Amino acid sequence: MAHRITKNVERETKLELTVNGKPVCAYAGESLATVLLAEGITIFNLTHSGKPRGLYCNMGTCFECQVKVHYLGSTQARWRRACMQTVQAGMQITTGISLSNLQSDQYED
Amino acid sequence: MKTDLAIIGAGPAGMAAALAGQECGLHVTVIDEQAKPGGQILRQPPKQFTVTGWLEDRVYREAKTLLNQASEKSAIIWQFHSAVSAIVSPGVHDNFTLIIAGQNGIRELLAKRVLITPGCFDMPVLFPGCNLPGVMASGGIQAFVKCQQLVPGERFLFVGSHPLQLIVADQIVKAGGKVAGVIFAQSRSRMLALLKSPFTVLRNFDKFAQVGAAIGRLYKAGVPITFNQTIVRANGEDILQSATVAPIANDGLIQKTSTSDIKCDRLGICFGFLAATELAWQAGVECIWDAKRGGWITIHDEWMRSTVPGISVAGEITAIAGADVAALEGQIAAYGCASSLGSVSLQQVEKLSVLPRLKVKRLRRFARILTELSWPGASLLDQLESDSVNLCKCEEVTIGSFFRMMQLNPHITTANSAKLLSRAGMGLCQGRYCQYSVTRLMARQLGVSENKIGAFTSRFPAKAIAIHDLLKCE
Amino acid sequence: MKPTYDVAVIGGGLIGCACAYYLSKSGAQVVVLERGQINQGASGQNAGSLHFQLEQRLIQNIEMDVRELEFHVGLAKLAITHWRSIGAELKTDVGLSMHGGLMVSESPVETELLERKLQIERSQGLMVEMLDGREARKLAPFLSDNIHAALHCPDEGHSNPRLLTPAFVARATELGVHFITGARVSAVQRANQQWQVTFEADTNTGNRKQIHCENVLNTAGAWAVNLHIPLYPVGLTMNVTEKTAPLMPFLIQHVARKLSLKQTEDGNLLIGGGWGARLQQRSGSWSSNASPHFKLESVRGNLRAAVDVVPAVESLRLLRTWTGTTAITPDLLPVLGEVPQAPGFFVASGGSGFTYGPTYAALMTELILTGTSSYPLDPFSPARFSSLNSFMGQN
Ligand SMILES: Cc1cc2nc3c(=O)[nH]c(=O)nc-3n(C[C@H](O)[C@H](O)[C@H](O)COP(=O)(O)OP(=O)(O)OC[C@H]3O[C@@H](n4cnc5c(N)ncnc54)[C@H](O)[C@@H]3O)c2cc1C
Ligand SMILES: Cc1cc2nc3c(=O)[nH]c(=O)nc-3n(C[C@H](O)[C@H](O)[C@H](O)COP(=O)(O)OP(=O)(O)OC[C@H]3O[C@@H](n4cnc5c(N)ncnc54)[C@H](O)[C@@H]3O)c2cc1C
Numbered sequence A: 001m002a003h004r005i006t007k008n009v010e011r012e013t014k015l016e017l018t019v020n021g022k023p024v025c026a027y028a029g030e031s032l033a034t035v036l037l038a039e040g041i042t043i044f045n046l047t048h049s050g051k052p053r054g055l056y057c058n059m060g061t062c063f064e065c066q067v068k069v070h071y072l073g074s075t076q077a078r079w080r081r082a083c084m085q086t087v088q089a090g091m092q093i094t095t096g097i098s099l100s101n102l103q104s105d106q107y108e109d
Numbered sequence B: 001m002k003t004d005l006a007i008i009g010a011g012p013a014g015m016a017a018a019l020a021g022q023e024c025g026l027h028v029t030v031i032d033e034q035a036k037p038g039g040q041i042l043r044q045p046p047k048q049f050t051v052t053g054w055l056e057d058r059v060y061r062e063a064k065t066l067l068n069q070a071s072e073k074s075a076i077i078w079q080f081h082s083a084v085s086a087i088v089s090p091g092v093h094d095n096f097t098l099i100i101a102g103q104n105g106i107r108e109l110l111a112k113r114v115l116i117t118p119g120c121f122d123m124p125v126l127f128p129g130c131n132l133p134g135v136m137a138s139g140g141i142q143a144f145v146k147c148q149q150l151v152p153g154e155r156f157l158f159v160g161s162h163p164l165q166l167i168v169a170d171q172i173v174k175a176g177g178k179v180a181g182v183i184f185a186q187s188r189s190r191m192l193a194l195l196k197s198p199f200t201v202l203r204n205f206d207k208f209a210q211v212g213a214a215i216g217r218l219y220k221a222g223v224p225i226t227f228n229q230t231i232v233r234a235n236g237e238d239i240l241q242s243a244t245v246a247p248i249a250n251d252g253l254i255q256k257t258s259t260s261d262i263k264c265d266r267l268g269i270c271f272g273f274l275a276a277t278e279l280a281w282q283a284g285v286e287c288i289w290d291a292k293r294g295g296w297i298t299i300h301d302e303w304m305r306s307t308v309p310g311i312s313v314a315g316e317i318t319a320i321a322g323a324d325v326a327a328l329e330g331q332i333a334a335y336g337c338a339s340s341l342g343s344v345s346l347q348q349v350e351k352l353s354v355l356p357r358l359k360v361k362r363l364r365r366f367a368r369i370l371t372e373l374s375w376p377g378a379s380l381l382d383q384l385e386s387d388s389v390n391l392c393k394c395e396e397v398t399i400g401s402f403f404r405m406m407q408l409n410p411h412i413t414t415a416n417s418a419k420l421l422s423r424a425g426m427g428l429c430q431g432r433y434c435q436y437s438v439t440r441l442m443a444r445q446l447g448v449s450e451n452k453i454g455a456f457t458s459r460f461p462a463k464a465i466a467i468h469d470l471l472k473c474e
Numbered sequence C: 001m002k003p004t005y006d007v008a009v010i011g012g013g014l015i016g017c018a019c020a021y022y023l024s025k026s027g028a029q030v031v032v033l034e035r036g037q038i039n040q041g042a043s044g045q046n047a048g049s050l051h052f053q054l055e056q057r058l059i060q061n062i063e064m065d066v067r068e069l070e071f072h073v074g075l076a077k078l079a080i081t082h083w084r085s086i087g088a089e090l091k092t093d094v095g096l097s098m099h100g101g102l103m104v105s106e107s108p109v110e111t112e113l114l115e116r117k118l119q120i121e122r123s124q125g126l127m128v129e130m131l132d133g134r135e136a137r138k139l140a141p142f143l144s145d146n147i148h149a150a151l152h153c154p155d156e157g158h159s160n161p162r163l164l165t166p167a168f169v170a171r172a173t174e175l176g177v178h179f180i181t182g183a184r185v186s187a188v189q190r191a192n193q194q195w196q197v198t199f200e201a202d203t204n205t206g207n208r209k210q211i212h213c214e215n216v217l218n219t220a221g222a223w224a225v226n227l228h229i230p231l232y233p234v235g236l237t238m239n240v241t242e243k244t245a246p247l248m249p250f251l252i253q254h255v256a257r258k259l260s261l262k263q264t265e266d267g268n269l270l271i272g273g274g275w276g277a278r279l280q281q282r283s284g285s286w287s288s289n290a291s292p293h294f295k296l297e298s299v300r301g302n303l304r305a306a307v308d309v310v311p312a313v314e315s316l317r318l319l320r321t322w323t324g325t326t327a328i329t330p331d332l333l334p335v336l337g338e339v340p341q342a343p344g345f346f347v348a349s350g351g352s353g354f355t356y357g358p359t360y361a362a363l364m365t366e367l368i369l370t371g372t373s374s375y376p377l378d379p380f381s382p383a384r385f386s387s388l389n390s391f392m393g394q395n
C-alpha cells in the first residue's frame, strides 16, 4: 500500500472527507489521488465497457484517474481528475464506478 | 485582461522566458494548470507542507535558482490552476485571445505575443496489460514523491529504456519504498557507450554523478538493475499483481519462451517522453515528426518563433532535450518577442543571446546522444504490440480492430481519417496517448513516412471542460 | 477512342460516393476522384441529424416560400422510405436510429410558428404531431420545464457520418467502382464528344493525369464554388460531450433557436444546429484547405441553447468543438441536375446533404442514366441560376 513520507515533512491541518461513504482524514494540500492511494485504492473508475482503470500520468494528461466528486454545498457530483484536484473538507468521493455514470446520486444540501 | 507576452507553462522554459521578458520591459503573464511554478522537473510540494531538504541533488540546483528568481519577481503575473484551452489567432484586432479554464469558469486573455512552453509527458507504450490499474508512468510516480510526499505503492518495478528510471527508483528507495528491479531494454554496453566520450562526461558531470550515485545506492539496497530485458505483459485480474519480463536476444528479438514473472503492485514505465504539441497544432503551428525526440515536435527559427507569426515555442515541445535547454530556449524566445515588440533593440537582444545560444548548442549535442541512447527502438515497440491491446485506451479501440479497419478501408491513409472511422483519438485524453502509436503503426503498415500520415486535428478545448463552467465567466 | 468511364465523379463525399454506388449498381462504369481522403469534407464533419421536419433555417421566411417548402416536404417523405431500407442495402451498421424527433418551442409565439409549419407538413402528408409542454415532457422527461410545445415527427433520428460514406464506398468498390484519392481535379474539358478530366495525382509533385468519360458529376461540395453556380462555403460549429449513459433517444431541435441535439450510439451527445465558424482567409480569399476557426460565442450560444432545452447537458463535459465547411445556395435548396450549357455535366450539392444525400444520389442516378427522375428535380436544377451561369470559365 502507498504511504505518506513523514521524514523531513511537516503537514498542516487535517481535513475530513468521505471516500465511498467512509470517513477519511487527509491533509490540506493533498491531491485526491494521494488520499485515494493512501487509502489503498487502486481502481479509480470503470471504462464504458466496464474495465477497471487507475491513475497513470499524475500530471493531468491521461484522464485515467477520474473519480466522481461531490463538493460540500453542491447538488451534483462531477467527474474530476484525481491527480489535479486538491482535497477540500466535506468532499464526497466515489471511486470504481462507470464513466458512463451521468449522475450517481442526487445530493441534499 | 491584456498582456504583452502570454506564456503557457511555468516550467523551466516558461520561468526563464518570464524573467527575460520582464527584464526587457514586457508585461508578462504566465499561465499554468498546476498550483505552483516549476514544471515537471520541479513539481513543488503544496504550500501547506514544510519539506526540509527538498530536491537537494546538484542537478536540480539551476532549476531551483530559476524558480526562486522567477517567484520573487512581483512584476510577473502568475495564473495558476488555469488551463489554456485554446489560442485564437487575431481576427479583426491584432491580439491573440487565450481562452483559459480556471477553477470557476472561463476567462479570456488578450496577448500581443504568445509563447507556448507546455513541456512533455511520459511516452505510453502498448503491451498486454498496459491499462491495468497499478501500471504507471515513471514520471508520475516520481511526482508523487517530489510533490505530494507520498510513496504511491508498496513494491515497484521499473521497466523501460530511459535512464530517468534509475533516478526515480533511487528516490523511491530513499523515501522508504521497495523496488523489485530496474529493467533496461538496451544492452549494458550500449548504455556505457555514452561514457566513451570523456568530454561529454566532463561537461555534463552533474547528470552523470546523479545517475552514478543512484546506481550505487540501488546496488547497496539490493535492487537488481538488468539489461537486455523487457516487459512483455502486466498481470492481474483487476489490479496489477505481477509483471512478466523476457530477455532480448542480440538480434533484437524478444525471447518470449523464456519469460519470468516479477511480483509488484506498481509498474513504472519509462521509455522516454512525448512533446505536448496539442496547443501548438491548434494554433496552426507547423510540426514535424521525430520518433526519438518527442513524436510531433514544433519547428522554429533562431528566435524560437514558430511558423505562425506572433507565436513562439520553447522547451520540450521543440524536441525533448531536458530542463537546461528548455530554460535557455525560453530566454531566447522572450528576447525575440521583446525585440519584435520594440521594447529592446535587435542589437541588444543579439548580444544578450550570444551566450545562451552557445550553451544551447552544446547541451543539445548531449541531449541528442541521450535520446539516441534512451530510444527503445521501433522493433521493440512493434514486438510488444498485440491484437487485443488497446491502441486508444479512452475509446477502447484495439490494435486488432484498427488493423481490420485499415484492411477494409484501403483508402484511409491519414491519421485524421483513421480517427474518424475508428474513433481512436476521440476520447477524453484528446489522442495524446494514442497519436504516437497510431502514426507509427500506419506509417509502418502503409510503408510511408510519418509526416505523410499527419497528426490528428487538434481542437478546442485542449482539455475537456465542464459545460457548467464553460457557460460561466470568471 | 471510347471513353474509359460512363461517369467521372468529382468529390468523395457522401453525395459523390452514394452516386457512384447507385450508378454502378445500374451498370455504369464509374470513377471517383477525391482530392484528399474519402469523407474528409462536410460528409464526415456533420451532425448526422436526419431532419425530415422543416428545419429552423428553412422556415425563417415561412410566408414567402410555401411552394418551395411543400416541395421540400415531398422530398422528406421520399428520404424517409429510403433511410428505412438503407441498412439492408448497405449490409453494414451505419448507426441508424429513427426513434423520432422533437422540435421544441419555448413561448406561445414560437408555438405559433410550429403550428404554421405543421400545416404545410400535414398538407403534404408528412407524419407530425403537436404536443403541448406536458405531453412533450411525458414523452421526453429530460426536457426542461420551459418547453412550451413540441412538434413530434416519429421518423426523425440520426445516423453516423463516420460510417455512412465508407459503407457506400465499400459496396461500390465491390461493384467495381474505382476510387482515386489524393486526386485534385484541376480541369474539365469537352473534346471529341467526351469529357476530359485532368487531376493532380500527387499534389506535391503536380503529377497530372487525365481520364476520359461520357459524363461528369461534380459533387465537390463547398469546393464546387468555382463552377460559377452560386454555391457558398459556410463554416459551421459542432460540439460533442463526453460519453454518458443513455439519456435521450430523440433528435431534439428548436423552432426559433439554432439547436440540434442527440445522443449517438457511442454515448456522446452531439450538439449543433448551424452556429457559425470563421472561414480562414489567406490574402483576402477563402483558404479552402483549412478547417474554419471556432468562435467562443458560437460554442457558448450553442451550449446555452442545449442546456435551456435539456438541463442535464450542463453536468457533462465538453469534449471537443469541431468545425466544418458546407455549401449553401442563396435559396438554401440543393442544386441537382445537368448544367444547361454543358450537356453531360451534372452537379449535385448543398442543402442538408446528409439527410438527403442518399436520396439525391438515387435520383441523380436516374437522371444521368435515363434523362428523367421518378421525383421531379426541376425546381433544384442548376438552370434556375442560368442568368448567373458562365460555366465555361471553370478551371
Ligand atoms: C512527469 C515528468 C517528470 C520529469 N522529471 C524530470 C526530472 O526529474 N529531471 C529532469 O531533468 N527532467 C525531468 N523531466 C523532463 C522535463 O520535461 C524537463 O526537465 C523540464 O521540466 C522541461 O521544461 P519545460 O519548461 O519544457 O516543460 P515542463 O517543465 O513540463 O513545464 C510545462 C508546464 O506547462 C503546463 N501546461 C501544459 N499545458 C498547459 C495548458 N494547456 N495550460 C496551462 N498550463 C499548461 C504544465 O502544467 C507544466 O507545468 C520530467 C518530465 C515529466 C513529464
Ligand atoms: C458542421 C456541419 C453539420 C451539418 N449537419 C448536418 C445534419 O445534421 N444533417 C444534414 O442533413 N446535413 C448536415 N450538414 C450538411 C451536410 O454535411 C452536407 O450537405 C453533405 O455532407 C454534403 O455532402 P457532399 O458530398 O456534397 O460534400 P462533401 O462531403 O463536402 O464532399 C465534397 C468532397 O469533394 C472533394 N473535393 C473538393 N474539391 C475537389 C477537387 N477539385 N477534386 C477532387 N475532389 C474535390 C472534397 O475533398 C470533399 O471530400 C452539416 C454540415 C456541416 C459542415
Ligand code: FES
Residues within 6 Å of the ligand: A055, A056, A057, A058, A059, A060, A061, A062, A063, A064, A065, A066, A081, A082, A083, A084
Ligand atoms: S493520472 Fe493522468 S490525468 Fe490524472
